[in-house]
Amino acid sequence: MANEMWGGRFSTGPDALMEEINASIDFDKRLAVQDIAASKAHCEMLAARGIISEQDAARIIDGLSAIASEIESGAFTFSRALEDIHMNVEARLAELIGDAAGRLHTARSRNDQVATDFRLYVRDAIDHIRGQIRSLMLSLAEKAERFADVIMPGFTHLQVAQPVTFGHHLLAWVEMLARDDGRFADARERLNESPLGAAALAGTSFPIDREMTARALGFNGPMRNSLDAVSDRDFVLETLAAAAICATHLSRVAEELVIWTTPQFDFIRLSDKFTTGSSIMPQKRNPDAAELMRAKSGRVIGALVTLLVVMKGLPLAYAKDMQEDKEPAFEALDTLSLTLEVMRGMIADMEPNAQAMRAAAAAGFSTATDLADWLVRALGMPFRKAHHVTGRLVALAENRGCDLPDLTLDDMRSVEPAISEDVYSVLGVENSVASRASHGGTAPDNVRAMARDWIERLKSAA
Ligand code: ARG
Numbered sequence: 001m002a003n004e005m006w007g008g009r010f011s012t013g014p015d016a017l018m019e020e021i022n023a024s025i026d027f028d029k030r031l032a033v034q035d036i037a038a039s040k041a042h043c044e045m046l047a048a049r050g051i052i053s054e055q056d057a058a059r060i061i062d063g064l065s066a067i068a069s070e071i072e073s074g075a076f077t078f079s080r081a082l083e084d085i086h087m088n089v090e091a092r093l094a095e096l097i098g099d100a101a102g103r104l105h106t107a108r109s110r111n112d113q114v115a116t117d118f119r120l121y122v123r124d125a126i127d128h129i130r131g132q133i134r135s136l137m138l139s140l141a142e143k144a145e146r147f148a149d150v151i152m153p154g155f156t157h158l159q160v161a162q163p164v165t166f167g168h169h170l171l172a173w174v175e176m177l178a179r180d181d182g183r184f185a186d187a188r189e190r191l192n193e194s195p196l197g198a199a200a201l202a203g204t205s206f207p208i209d210r211e212m213t214a215r216a217l218g219f220n221g222p223m224r225n226s227l228d229a230v231s232d233r234d235f236v237l238e239t240l241a242a243a244a245i246c247a248t249h250l251s252r253v254a255e256e257l258v259i260w261t262t263p264q265f266d267f268i269r270l271s272d273k274f275t276t277g278s279s280i281m282p283q284k285r286n287p288d289a290a291e292l293m294r295a296k297s298g299r300v301i302g303a304l305v306t307l308l309v310v311m312k313g314l315p316l317a318y319a320k321d322m323q324e325d326k327e328p329a330f331e332a333l334d335t336l337s338l339t340l341e342v343m344r345g346m347i348a349d350m351e352p353n354a355q356a357m358r359a360a361a362a363a364g365f366s367t368a369t370d371l372a373d374w375l376v377r378a379l380g381m382p383f384r385k386a387h388h389v390t391g392r393l394v395a396l397a398e399n400r401g402c403d404l405p406d407l408t409l410d411d412m413r414s415v416e417p418a419i420s421e422d423v424y425s426v427l428g429v430e431n432s433v434a435s436r437a438s439h440g441g442t443a444p445d446n447v448r449a450m451a452r453d454w455i456e457r458l459k460s461a462a
Contacts, residue, residue, distance in 0.1 A: 034124075042196060045208060051106055060101065107206035107208050111200050113196070122239050123191060130188075145447075149165065150166040151433055152360065153364070158259075183245065196214070233325050243304070244300050267352065270350055310322070371404060371426065404427055
């Protein structure tokens, strides 16, 4: 049987394999809510412009509402023969209200329809994900305030570098997430224009009102070029790019959690809710959730690459290739959303082991830079020379098998005779972090102020 939507010039229906590659209903049924909202806006505009009668419009709107309830309750039967969500809804509308249903598709095409639906869907997804990012940021900022004084090693090359505070480290994550939030906000702003009324590619000869449909759907206005309106998928690409960067951040955070929960580090304890045991080794507490978050970034990055490749050679305007935008986007946005939720749960329950962190921070000559800075400040030494002298003091301590603060004054003077007792005031890790009060530095007072600032900003925006 030829297709009932466009079968006029066809004598037979599609091959089963054609349906297999062509039908998108299995995944684009997720656009049902947006598809119905856009159809209602279009229908009301057609009636307002006198393109269809008020009676037909009323029947169409009632029919669409009935379909929305059927879909919500699970009573709707989706058909692969009807290809996609647009034709599934329209065919059901015809069953429910008869001939008037055929008037809904006046002055539009599935090309502007799908572009509109997907923009609405991605816009909702962005709003949801931004809410999740911000609640994760709030959890982190609250922890940062609570643990502003807890000292831990800061690393470069994963080698102990200088002492920092745990709160400072958590606030670094907050900054990363704040940029993610900003990228999603930017993508949302550019996305928020309506393709509806671009029709197949060239616009329409009907006297439609694109401002009206744009406003009804919460868009800032109609897109300016009909060819661009049906062929643009930048809004998905930008959202996936923001998602990929965010997932990369979460993966880096997850990696730190994995490292910190090893018995060798023992910096944090994750709650039982987010760890698993081993079926053979009873002593184990594995950070499976963190490992999975680290790995899930692959799917999100993969989705971005998939769609870039789909789009890269496409001539204007619409091509069916673009149907392949949905599955990767759904998967990426679902995955990111799950990851953000799990991360928030893990962070909320995470407890630092302050003793182990402090001990690790004090090891590995982590206050060597403080010593060099003291030589510059107290003795007027050029920094390069101070670096060299400090290097010799580190070597001496290493030889003695002790830490820098454990060297006697005589030991120190054997390397640099001008060193005085005052040097010890900069050598402990507490002194070290307290002294780093420069803008953005790790001093506990800085961290407390910054954490409070974030908490206020996030709470007042919520
Ligand atoms: N299911 C299609 C998609 O997702 C809708 C647009 C189809 N348009 C067409 N001319 N075949 O892209």
